[in-house]
Amino acid sequence: MRSCRALQATAVVKSSLQLKLKTSTEDTCISLIKQCHTLKSLKALHASILRSLHLHLHSLTNLISHYASLGSISYAYTLFSHCNSFSNDAFLWNVMLRGLVDNAHYHRTFLLYTRMPYLHIAPDNFTFPFLLKACASLRILNLGSQLHAHAFVYGYSSHVFVANSLISMYAKCGLFPVSERVFDKMPQRSIVSWSAMIGACLQCGFHEQGLLLFTRMLDQGIKPNRASILNATACVRRENAAHHMHRVIMDNVLDNDHSVQNATMLMFARCGRIDLARSLFDGFTYKDLVCWASMIDAYARADLPLEALLLFNQMRLQCVLPDSITLLAVIQACSILASLHLARTLHAVIIRCFLECQLELDTAVLDLYMKCGSLTYARKVFDNMKGRNIISWSTMLSGYGMHGHGKEALHLFDQMKALIKPDHVTFVSILSACSHAGLINEGWECFDSMVRDFGVTPTSEHYACMVDLLGRAGQLNQALEFIEKMPVRPEAGVWGALLGACRIHSNVELAEIAAKSLLNLDAENPGRYVLLSNIYASLGKRREAYRIRNLMKSRGVKKKVGWTSIEIKGKMYTFVAGDRANPEMDLIYSELGKLMERIRQEGYIPDVSFVLHDVEGETKEMMLYAHSEKLAIVFGLIKLGHESSIRITKNLRVCGDCHTATKFISKVTGREIVVRDSQRFHHFMNGTCSCGDYW
DNA sequence: TGTAGGGCCG
Numbered sequence: 001m002r003s004c005r006a007l008q009a010t011a012v013v014k015s016s017l018q019l020k021l022k023t024s025t026e027d028t029c030i031s032l033i034k035q036c037h038t039l040k041s042l043k044a045l046h047a048s049i050l051r052s053l054h055l056h057l058h059s060l061t062n063l064i065s066h067y068a069s070l071g072s073i074s075y076a077y078t079l080f081s082h083c084n085s086f087s088n089d090a091f092l093w094n095v096m097l098r099g100l101v102d103n104a105h106y107h108r109t110f111l112l113y114t115r116m117p118y119l120h121i122a123p124d125n126f127t128f129p130f131l132l133k134a135c136a137s138l139r140i141l142n143l144g145s146q147l148h149a150h151a152f153v154y155g156y157s158s159h160v161f162v163a164n165s166l167i168s169m170y171a172k173c174g175l176f177p178v179s180e181r182v183f184d185k186m187p188q189r190s191i192v193s194w195s196a197m198i199g200a201c202l203q204c205g206f207h208e209q210g211l212l213l214f215t216r217m218l219d220q221g222i223k224p225n226r227a228s229i230l231n232a233t234a235c236v237r238r239e240n241a242a243h244h245m246h247r248v249i250m251d252n253v254l255d256n257d258h259s260v261q262n263a264t265m266l267m268f269a270r271c272g273r274i275d276l277a278r279s280l281f282d283g284f285t286y287k288d289l290v291c292w293a294s295m296i297d298a299y300a301r302a303d304l305p306l307e308a309l310l311l312f313n314q315m316r317l318q319c320v321l322p323d324s325i326t327l328l329a330v331i332q333a334c335s336i337l338a339s340l341h342l343a344r345t346l347h348a349v350i351i352r353c354f355l356e357c358q359l360e361l362d363t364a365v366l367d368l369y370m371k372c373g374s375l376t377y378a379r380k381v382f383d384n385m386k387g388r389n390i391i392s393w394s395t396m397l398s399g400y401g402m403h404g405h406g407k408e409a410l411h412l413f414d415q416m417k418a419l420i421k422p423d424h425v426t427f428v429s430i431l432s433a434c435s436h437a438g439l440i441n442e443g444w445e446c447f448d449s450m451v452r453d454f455g456v457t458p459t460s461e462h463y464a465c466m467v468d469l470l471g472r473a474g475q476l477n478q479a480l481e482f483i484e485k486m487p488v489r490p491e492a493g494v495w496g497a498l499l500g501a502c503r504i505h506s507n508v509e510l511a512e513i514a515a516k517s518l519l520n521l522d523a524e525n526p527g528r529y530v531l532l533s534n535i536y537a538s539l540g541k542r543r544e545a546y547r548i549r550n551l552m553k554s555r556g557v558k559k560k561v562g563w564t565s566i567e568i569k570g571k572m573y574t575f576v577a578g579d580r581a582n583p584e585m586d587l588i589y590s591e592l593g594k595l596m597e598r599i600r601q602e603g604y605i606p607d608v609s610f611v612l613h614d615v616e617g618e619t620k621e622m623m624l625y626a627h628s629e630k631l632a633i634v635f636g637l638i639k640l641g642h643e644s645s646i647r648i649t650k651n652l653r654v655c656g657d658c659h660t661a662t663k664f665i666s667k668v669t670g671r672e673i674v675v676r677d678s679q680r681f682h683h684f685m686n687g688t689c690s691c692g693d694y695w
Numbered sequence: 696t697g698t699a700g701g702g703c704c705g
Contacts, residue, residue, distance in 0.1 A: 061696090065696075091696075095696060097696090098697095125696095127696090128697095129696085129697045129698090130696080132697095133697085133698095160697085161696090161697045161698095162697085164697060164698065167698095168698070190697090191698090192697065192698045193698090195698055195699080196697095196698055199698070225699095226698095226700095227699045228699095230698095230699060230700060231698090231699085234700085257700090258700070259699070259700035260700075262701070263700055263701095265700095266700080289701085290700060290701050291700085292701090293701045293702080294700075294701045296701090297701060297702080298701095323702095324702075325701055325702040326701080326702090327702090328701090328702045328703065329702070331703090332702095357702075357703085359703075360702065360703040361702095361703075362703085363703040363704070364702085364704095365703095366703090366704095367703070389703090390704085391703055391704045394705070395704040395705090396704090397704085397705090398704060399704095424705090425704060425705055426705090428705040429704070429705055431705090432705065461705075465705090
């Protein structure tokens with residue numbers, strides 16, 4: 001209840017306001033409107049204004065604008081409806097259009113615009129930017145082009161405000177060349193034009209071009225503003241460029257700006273300098289939610305889930321409440337760890353929060369459960385979702401695919417097709433589901449139906465899935481022929497699929513053909529070198545294997561450190577090869593030795609070709625035994641009850657020898673062992689794996 | 696009355 005003193009204070013304010021308004025000019029009235037930071041205070045002022053003086057149109061327009069900016073679009077619209085007949089000035093309409101756009105009422109924005117000609121109100125250079133922004137938000141290219149034509153008819157298409165908005169609109173709708181053309185033809189450019197064009201490069205993935213444009217802008221003596229710096233910073237992908245950009249930011253004294261600080265931090269993280277990102281983060285005197293969320297997300301993207309979760313806890317300890325976007329980053333981190341316990345806790349937090357972006361969160365949680373190995377929970381989330389978009393359907397499909405449940409994926413795909421038109425991602429999901437489950441004919445049928453039934457043109461990624469499918473069937477030459485006949489240029493994934501097939505079928509000739517393209521197209525990817533070198537090694541071509549390892553070294557490509565994690569009673573344990581960090585390591589190694597002996601008796605033969613180090617046979621075997629996968633499995637066997645299945649997660653593709661050994665372990669221990677690797681899930685049971693030895 | 700920091704699927 002409000003106290004008596006508070007009521008008195010409000011009365012004093014009100015009476016002074018009345019006095020001010022009585023003697024006020026329109027300018028002071030507008031300035032008073034601008035001082036209102038809450039809807040309540042604005043309404044109070046509005047009431048006072050109504051009592052005190054006749055409102056001029058200019059003040060009214062400001063009032064409408066302010067109501068809209070405080071989120072009260074209904075108040076704004078009511079006011080607008082009462083006064084739009086007094087004037088045929090576009091100003092009032094522009095303000096209302098802006099209010100609608102800013103509050104995401106895009107369709108109402110277009111409706112309002114269509115009423116303008118009937119009232120003989122001509123749009124002006126301010127009208128089009130708002131409408132184009134609405135088109136950009138909805139990605140409606142047709143409408144955007146129509147508005148472009150309208151702007152041309154009214155003589156505003158080259159106006160700097162309008163052209164700037166056209167650049168952004170076309171880029172958001174994916175038509176980069178048109179953005180470029182608008183920019184090139186502008187008779188005059190402002191800093192906003194440059195910023196919008198750099199933003200367009202960013203939007204369409206032309207990062208280098210965006211940076212070149214930024215440099216060109218600086219060379220022309222144009223002082224960068226905040227937006228151009230933000231866009232250019234987001235274009236940076238290399239460490240050198242990052243340091244250079246950091247200097248530009250400091251030279252322009254923008255390093256105290258929150259958005260710029262945040263963008264700088266993300267830039268270093270993207271360039272592989274998560275350490276620099278963290279030290280910037282630690283140095284920020286004020287950390288807002290965006291800043292916390294960005295750093296958490298950066299850790300997750302850098303494959304450092306524990307750091308991400310630790311930071312999330314610190315954030316909560318400082319009483320910063322997470323929003324949906326922060327939680328999405330935390331979900332990503334959790335899905336790397338594949339901790340089902342953590343997933344359930346996080347899910348509970350999300351359910352309690354009643355956050356925005358429910359659809360996105362539900363989809364992320366669904367993805368999380370499936371990556372934690374629980375298709376059951378994932379399906380439950382999917383079934384309980386209030387609405388489903390194409391992403392949620394595709395996620396569920398890929399979930400079935402990852403677990404090798406091809407038939408279920410196809411069944412779901414049938415249901416989906418009746419409700420929603422599949423897109424290119426859906427087809428990647430369903431094709432890879434067919435491939436993972438070995439459903440060759442069904443895969444071909446899906447591939448054929450893409451263009452025929454849905455008008456989706458296959459991209460290189462779809463061809464990669466088909467190469468994988470052919471490879472699984474052992475049709476390697478057909479796969480090569482298929483690649484050669486592709487109407488689009490085969491990207492790394494296509495050759496990668498062929499190389500993977502060559503590993504399974506020990507075909508060194510085709511492997512070399514695949515590798516030739518691959519080591520150029522995907523030269524930065526350590527996995528490609530490792531795979532080729534392993535193929536050579538498995539065929540006894542040690543010299544060739546070393547050559548590839550050396551090539552990798554000379555190109556400065558670093559092999560990713562492999563780790564395997566296992567969750568025991570809600571706690572995550574992570575192992576790396578030859579690990580000695582766990583305090584129970586002596587026990588683990590002794591149990592490992594016994595287990596290896598048991599499976600050898602069952603017929604397991606260590607495949608030492610996976611060890612390249614120049615060491616003697618017995619030591620080699622020891623090195624194989626100490627692989628992180630095996631250490632984690634043994635730890636699970638020691639710690640978990642006899643009934644429970646062993647679930648482990650490897651950050652890279654599972655090693656061939658470990659795959660064989662795990663089959664034997666599942667046989668001798670009678671345990672179900674579930675391995676999640678970077679590609680898919682392997683369910684081991686009674687000596688066989690759900691992947692059918694193809695991955 | 697124009698641009699603008701973090702986010703779901705393969």
